[in-house]
Amino acid sequence: MEIVAKTLITLIALEHMYFMYFEMFAWETIGKKTFKSLPEHLFTPTKALAANQGLYNGFLSAGLIWTFFISDTNWSENIALFFLACVAIAGIYGAITASKRIFFVQALPALLAIICLLI
Numbered sequence: 001m002e003i004v005a006k007t008l009i010t011l012i013a014l015e016h017m018y019f020m021y022f023e024m025f026a027w028e029t030i031g032k033k034t035f036k037s038l039p040e041h042l043f044t045p046t047k048a049l050a051a052n053q054g055l056y057n058g059f060l061s062a063g064l065i066w067t068f069f070i071s072d073t074n075w076s077e078n079i080a081l082f083f084l085a086c087v088a089i090a091g092i093y094g095a096i097t098a099s100k101r102i103f104f105v106q107a108l109p110a111l112l113a114i115i116c117l118l119i
Contacts, residue, residue: 001116001117001119002116004116005080005113005116005117006068008109008112008113008116009064009067009068009080009084009113011109012064012084012087012109012110012113013060013061013064013065014061015105015106015109016057016058016060016061016064016087017057017058017061019054019057020054020055020057020058020061021054022034022054023050023051023053023054023057024050024051024054024055024058025054027043027046027047027050027051027054028043028044028047031043031050037099060083060086060087060090063079063082063083063086064080064083064084064087066079067079067080067083077117080113080117081114081117081118084110084111084113084114084117085110085114087106087107087110088106088107088110088111088114089107090106090107091103091105091106091107091108091110092107094106094107095107
């Protein structure tokens with residue numbers, strides 16, 4: 001289960017690095033393709049808001065990557081659980097408030113990684 005958990009953590013961290021990239025640097029290109037329900041004329045005025053959101057996704061990614069450099073297994077798992085819980089909560093909130101698809105893209109992988117860590 002440890003290998004599965006670490007693989008999931010890696011994939012989640014990479015996913016959030018991608019979110020960070022397109023929200024901070026490609027909001028008006030990739031953002032338009034990703035968030036088709038948002039009217040096109042709103043991407044320019046919401047660029048700073050998206051960048052701020054992207055920064056938070058970068059923090060989530062950095063926290064998950066940090067767990068690979070912590071030598072104490074218990075400490076590493078606890079930090080991973082914290083950041084995975086943050087991702088899961090954000091994904092559940094996004095699914096409730098924005099799109100149910102967010103649950104499957106963000107929350108479900110985090111919940112599966114949490115389960116793998118706890119087994």
